[in-house]
Every structure is written in C-alpha cells, then in structure tokens.
Amino acid sequence: MTVLVFIDPSAPAGRVADASAPQLSVLDQGVTRGDGVFESALYKGGAVRKLDMHLARLQSSAQLSDLEVPAEDAWRAAVATAVAQYDDEARRSASAADAPGGEAEAVVKLIATRGSEGSGHGTSWVTVSPAPALGRKQRESGVRVLFLDRGYDSTVAERAPWLLMGAKTLSYAVNMAALRYARSNGADDVIFTSSDGRVLEGPTSTVLLATRDGDEKRLITPTLRTGILPGTTQGALFDQAEEAGWKLGYGPVVPQDLLEADAVWLVSSVRLLTPVTSIDGEAISTDGELTAELSGLIEAIE
Amino acid sequence: MTVLVFIDPSAPAGRVADASAPQLSVLDQGVTRGDGVFESALYKGGAVRKLDMHLARLQSSAQLSDLEVPAEDAWRAAVATAVAQYDDEARRSASAADAPGGEAEAVVKLIATRGSEGSGHGTSWVTVSPAPALGRKQRESGVRVLFLDRGYDSTVAERAPWLLMGAKTLSYAVNMAALRYARSNGADDVIFTSSDGRVLEGPTSTVLLATRDGDEKRLITPTLRTGILPGTTQGALFDQAEEAGWKLGYGPVVPQDLLEADAVWLVSSVRLLTPVTSIDGEAISTDGELTAELSGLIEAIE
Incomplete structure (x- = not known):
C-alpha cells in the first residue's frame, strides 16, 4: 500500500493520486536524467519525524542543483494529506500495529524533479508506504559492512560544485550499485571512503563512531567538508547526545x-541507529549499552 | 511531438502509448534512484543510425549495472514501431523537412529502468522526438568549452566497478549540472578532466582531436581505461577515418x-561532429577542411 499526493497549484492540500497507476511522464527529467532531489522521513506514532530538517535539506539540495521546488508550506500540506490518507487506509486494512499512533513504521518520501524538458516547471510529490522489514531487522541484528572507494578525494566538494556533493539528488545509481556489490560479497552495507583514505558515508546513511574513556563518552562523525550529505538523524542525535553529556x-x-x-553505527531516518558488526569481514567492537542509550535518544527526536 | 512505445511481452511489436499522458509509476526506480540505462540515437533520412552499436552499448551498460533488459529483438521491434508512428505523424503534420527520408532529424531514446521496487521486472521504452535545434546550431557554429574536474582520478574505473564507470545510466544529474555551470560561465559545453589531469569526455559527448603533420592526419581520442563511455560515433568514425587514410x-x-x-571536436550521436572553438575562454585552432571531411565520414555511417 502506497499513498501518493502530488503538489499541484490547483489543489492547495495536494492532489491525491493512485500510486498503483502510471502518474509520471516518461519525458520527466527525473527519470530521463536522474535530475531531481528527494528526502525520506519516518512516519511513526502519528508523527513525521524531523520534518523541518528534511524540508530544510530538500531546499538545500534544490539550491545546489539550481532547481526550483515548492515552498515548505506546500510540502507540509501534501505530507499532511498523505499521512492522513495513509492512516485511513491503514485503519481499513486494520491490523493494530498499522493503526495511527501504533508501532507500524512508514516511509514518507518527498521528491521534486526538473519536470519535462521545456515544460518550464518541475514535478513534485509525496509518497507514504510501509517501511521495509529489512531495515527494522538490521536495526536489531546489525550490519556487516565493506569499505568501498567512492572515487573522489576528500577535497573535491570545495573545488567542484558541479559535482553536487552534499545534494541528495535522484542520481543514486552508484549508491545502489555499491549496495548490490556488498550483498554479492558477503556483506549487508557499505561505508564509502575517499580516494585519499578518509571515511565518508554509507550509500543511504551517515557513519557514527563512539569511544569511551573512563566516564567520558565521545560520539564522532566525519566532517561535512568531505562533501558528504549532512545527515538529519546525525544532526538531531548530536543535539540530544550533547544534552545527555556526550562529547561530540x-x-x-x-x-x-x-x-x-x-x-560504530550507520544512522538514517528510516532504519535509525544500526550497529556495524563487521568491516571487510573482520568483527569489530559493538556496545549494547551505548546502542540502547543512543537509540533511546533517537526515539525522542521529534 | 513525441512518440512513445513500451516494450511489453504481450505486444511483440511494442505497445504504443500517449507520450503526453502520464505513463510511468512514481515508484519506478528509474525515477526514485536514477536506476536504469539509456541510449540516444539519431533518426534521419528514414534510418536509425548505428542502431547495432547503441543496442550493444545498452546491453553493456545493463550488464555493468546488474540490470536485466529486453533482448535486442524486442528493442528493434519497438524502435521500428516508434519510427513508423513518428513518420505517420510527421506526414500528417506535413512540412517537407519532416517527411520520412527528409532532412529532419529526430532523437530515438531507448530507456530501461529497474522498475518498481519489489515488482521483479524492469520498465523499458523507446521515444522518438524532434532533435533539439540547439544541437544543430552548435554543429555549425561550434561550442565554447570549459575544462571541469570530474573528481575521479583516471584509474578509478579499474579499481571500483561499483562506480559504474563506462555505463550510460540514468543518473545524469552531475552531467546536467556541469552543463548548467558552463552556461552560467560564458561557455556552451564542458570537457571533464580527471583529478590527475587527464582529459576524459564531455557530459554528453566524446572528445576528439586532430593533428596534421605534412600529409599525415591523426585523429585522437582519450583511452577508455579512464572509465569514460565508449562513444558510438567516435567508434564508427574511427573505422571510417582509418579507411580514408587517417592515423588513429x-x-x-x-x-x-x-x-x-x-x-578539437565534441562528437555525439545526435549533435554529431561539433567543433570546439575555445577552451576556458581562449580561442583554439579550428580547421574547416578537417571538420568538413570528418562530417562527411560521419554522414556516411549507417
């Protein structure tokens, strides 16, 4: 079950459409050129988590891509319409977990493309669909990871803005290929490294690591200067962790x-905090206590 | 006017659809992940140029992307249906240049995506639409080019297959951003360079250069080992040029x-041989005689 709502100037609350029917032009540059931006947020317990941060990053990605996207109000209205519709359908399909406010998790995707060439306007929509079971499973069991070279050195973002580093675009073919490569090689996920040997990010996640030194707990993430995406969950978690006494x-x-x-964890909006259990086939240290504490902090993020 | 034909197991000659209506699922990974492959061929004088080479490269791109795409027969049938339909519509709209066999140029696009997640099958289609006037104009007037860093070093393709170097995927956001950057900076097009200072390719073209030494004419293109796309026009032109006595x-x-x-030229299937008139704002040598000769050779490619 997927709910679909287009942003449409003639429908201020968004235009609900049938996600199981064709709804997009094959001439849309979102598909012909991977030319657009997106966000994936978690819908759980009746709320879309971190919507402000997702909307801010969507605008930032759009700006980096010279793309005009709808204003935040229009996104908020479409998201509200989409989750209300999703709740209605969940109520009808009726398992208790799926009911609004229940434990069921859904993915809210916001997508904005450059539209059809020459049309002069983009295409923008929101979908809500059940969160993949695999992510939830990996959150519990952890993931085996490979380091894979992303090909770029860690200074490329500063010298080459046309590479759209830091923008979350629809051109994710390499991210998907890296995940397939990992799965074909005995792993579940990937941590990209730069050609000059820095840790970057996962194909769909941010990398976190923790160190303990006596009572001091430190939470570390790679610098954004490497051109990685600013992780919304990492950002919100850092705020929470600092309040809870962590060093950052x-x-x-x-x-x-x-x-x-x-x-070490991979963190993302939908899968949340996922422990890394091995890298390149070697087991690494895990810490159930820290995982529980940070997961609790993430749960508290609104 | 765009003609659209889907490859569809239930319609051996392809399923004609209305390109001006929505035809694609918003859940298709072609749009949500830029996950698919494509080719652009030239339709002129009643023939689709270099169709064999385009089909071969499409299969190669698909293989690099672990993507199953329809067999060549299905593509050929869909292309034949699409250009026949295009000719019919051109006949009805009726300018002499648009008539089949006339001088009008059209772009035949072949696209294959990974389809909707979990659907287990991809989506594949062919479109035929009039060739953009800008390309034809640039073929005559030439283009001003900027060197832009592609971020990768020239050995990345050999060590990192997950980067899909050499595959023509739908994830073209960076290619489009580089072209916008050039247009915002007094140029028309781009030649990418590697981070270790090699010439790579244009965002939608292959780079060629010629040197004369007495009677000897030499035609040079960057090695594929850098991870650039194997240019179909470059490949066919090299065969023709060798027969005509050029050194390669x-x-x-x-x-x-x-x-x-x-x-120096940029060469591609639709814009054909386009002289480069300046690089980074400095005029470079052009040679009308060589351009005429090579354009003649390209015209002769079937």
Missing part, C-alpha cells in the same frame, strides 16, 4: 578509527 | 594536447 567530534575520520572504536 | 590514436590525453591540436 566532527573529524577527518580514517578507516583505522572505525576499527579501533568502541562502537 | 587512443591516448592518455592531457589538456595541453587540446590547446596545441589543429582541431
């Missing part, structure tokens, strides 16, 4: 740092 | 080689 670090991170950390 | 070279090419060449 934004560093140049190298692979060895992950191998020596007390714990 | 596939080299590591550096920017200085282009600045010192007797002529």
Whole structure:
C-alpha cells in the first residue's frame, strides 16, 4: 500500500493520486536524467519525524542543483494529506500495529524533479508506504559492512560544485550499485571512503563512531567538508547526545578509527541507529549499552 | 511531438502509448534512484543510425549495472514501431523537412529502468522526438568549452566497478549540472578532466582531436581505461577515418594536447561532429577542411 499526493497549484492540500497507476511522464527529467532531489522521513506514532530538517535539506539540495521546488508550506500540506490518507487506509486494512499512533513504521518520501524538458516547471510529490522489514531487522541484528572507494578525494566538494556533493539528488545509481556489490560479497552495507583514505558515508546513511574513556563518552562523525550529505538523524542525535553529556567530534575520520572504536553505527531516518558488526569481514567492537542509550535518544527526536 | 512505445511481452511489436499522458509509476526506480540505462540515437533520412552499436552499448551498460533488459529483438521491434508512428505523424503534420527520408532529424531514446521496487521486472521504452535545434546550431557554429574536474582520478574505473564507470545510466544529474555551470560561465559545453589531469569526455559527448603533420592526419581520442563511455560515433568514425587514410590514436590525453591540436571536436550521436572553438575562454585552432571531411565520414555511417 502506497499513498501518493502530488503538489499541484490547483489543489492547495495536494492532489491525491493512485500510486498503483502510471502518474509520471516518461519525458520527466527525473527519470530521463536522474535530475531531481528527494528526502525520506519516518512516519511513526502519528508523527513525521524531523520534518523541518528534511524540508530544510530538500531546499538545500534544490539550491545546489539550481532547481526550483515548492515552498515548505506546500510540502507540509501534501505530507499532511498523505499521512492522513495513509492512516485511513491503514485503519481499513486494520491490523493494530498499522493503526495511527501504533508501532507500524512508514516511509514518507518527498521528491521534486526538473519536470519535462521545456515544460518550464518541475514535478513534485509525496509518497507514504510501509517501511521495509529489512531495515527494522538490521536495526536489531546489525550490519556487516565493506569499505568501498567512492572515487573522489576528500577535497573535491570545495573545488567542484558541479559535482553536487552534499545534494541528495535522484542520481543514486552508484549508491545502489555499491549496495548490490556488498550483498554479492558477503556483506549487508557499505561505508564509502575517499580516494585519499578518509571515511565518508554509507550509500543511504551517515557513519557514527563512539569511544569511551573512563566516564567520558565521545560520539564522532566525519566532517561535512568531505562533501558528504549532512545527515538529519546525525544532526538531531548530536543535539540530544550533547544534552545527555556526550562529547561530540566532527573529524577527518580514517578507516583505522572505525576499527579501533568502541562502537560504530550507520544512522538514517528510516532504519535509525544500526550497529556495524563487521568491516571487510573482520568483527569489530559493538556496545549494547551505548546502542540502547543512543537509540533511546533517537526515539525522542521529534 | 513525441512518440512513445513500451516494450511489453504481450505486444511483440511494442505497445504504443500517449507520450503526453502520464505513463510511468512514481515508484519506478528509474525515477526514485536514477536506476536504469539509456541510449540516444539519431533518426534521419528514414534510418536509425548505428542502431547495432547503441543496442550493444545498452546491453553493456545493463550488464555493468546488474540490470536485466529486453533482448535486442524486442528493442528493434519497438524502435521500428516508434519510427513508423513518428513518420505517420510527421506526414500528417506535413512540412517537407519532416517527411520520412527528409532532412529532419529526430532523437530515438531507448530507456530501461529497474522498475518498481519489489515488482521483479524492469520498465523499458523507446521515444522518438524532434532533435533539439540547439544541437544543430552548435554543429555549425561550434561550442565554447570549459575544462571541469570530474573528481575521479583516471584509474578509478579499474579499481571500483561499483562506480559504474563506462555505463550510460540514468543518473545524469552531475552531467546536467556541469552543463548548467558552463552556461552560467560564458561557455556552451564542458570537457571533464580527471583529478590527475587527464582529459576524459564531455557530459554528453566524446572528445576528439586532430593533428596534421605534412600529409599525415591523426585523429585522437582519450583511452577508455579512464572509465569514460565508449562513444558510438567516435567508434564508427574511427573505422571510417582509418579507411580514408587517417592515423588513429587512443591516448592518455592531457589538456595541453587540446590547446596545441589543429582541431578539437565534441562528437555525439545526435549533435554529431561539433567543433570546439575555445577552451576556458581562449580561442583554439579550428580547421574547416578537417571538420568538413570528418562530417562527411560521419554522414556516411549507417
């Protein structure tokens, strides 16, 4: 079950459409050129988590891509319409977990494309669909990860804005290929490294590591200067962790740092905090206590 | 006017659909992930140029992307249906240039995506639409080019297959961003360079250069080992040029080689042979005689 709502100037609350029917032009540059931007948010317990942050990053991605996208109000209205419709359908299909406010998790996707060539306007829509079971499973069991070279050095974002580093575009073929490569090679996920040996990010996640030193707990993530996406969950979690007494670090991170950390996680809006259990086939340190604490902090993010 | 034909197992000659109506699911990974492959061929004088080469490269791109795409027969049938339909519509709309066999040029696009997640099958279609006037104009007037860093070094393709170098995927957001960057900076097009200073390719073209030494004419293009796309027009032109007595070279090419060449072109299936008139704001050598000769050879390609 997927609910679909287009942003449409003639329908201020958004135009509900049938997601199981064809709704997009084959001439849309979203498909012909992967030319557009997107966000994936979690809908759970009756609320879309971190919607403000997702809307801000969508605007930032659009700006980096010279793309005009609808204003935040229009997105909020379409999201509200979409989740209300999703709740209605869940109520009708009726398992208790699926009911609004229940434990069921859904993915809210916001997509904005450059539209059909020459049309002069983009295409924008919101979908809501059940969260994949695999992500929830991996959140519990952890993931085995491969380091894969992303091909770029860690200074490329500063010198080459046309590479759209830091923009979450629809051109995700390489991200998907990296995940397939991992799955064909005994792993579940990927941590990209730069050609000059820095840790970057996962294909659909941000990398976090923790170190303990006596009572001091430190939470570290790679610096954005490497051109990685600013993680919304990482950002919100850092705020929570700081309040809870953690030290924070934004560093140049190298692979060895992950191998020596007390714990490593991949974090993303839908899968949330996912422990990394091995890298390149070698088990790494995990820490159930830290995972439980940080998962609790993430649960508290609105 | 665009003609659209889907490849559909239930319609051996392809399923004609209305390109002006929505025809694609918003859940198709072609749009949600830029996950698919494509080709653009030229339809002119009643024939689709180099169809064999385009079909071969489409299969190669698909293989690099772990993507199952329809067999060549199905593509050929859909292309035949699409151009026949295009000719019919051109006949009705009736300018002489648009008539089949006339001088009008059309773009035949072949696209295959990974389809909707979990559907287990891809989506594949062919469109035929009039060739953009800009390309034809640039073929005559030439283009001003900027060198832009592609971020990758020239050995990345060999060590990182997950980057899909050499596959023509739908994830073209960076290619489009580079072209916009050029247009915002007084140029028309781009030649990408590697981070270690090699000439790569244009965002939608292959780079050629020529040198004259007495009677000897040499035609050079960057080596495929850099991870660039194998250009179908470059490949066919090299065969023709060799027969016509040219020496050929596939080299590591550096920017200085282009600045010192007797002529530089961008070559692609639809825009054909396009002279480069300046690089980074500096005029470079052009050669009308060589351009005329090579254009003649390209015209002769079937």
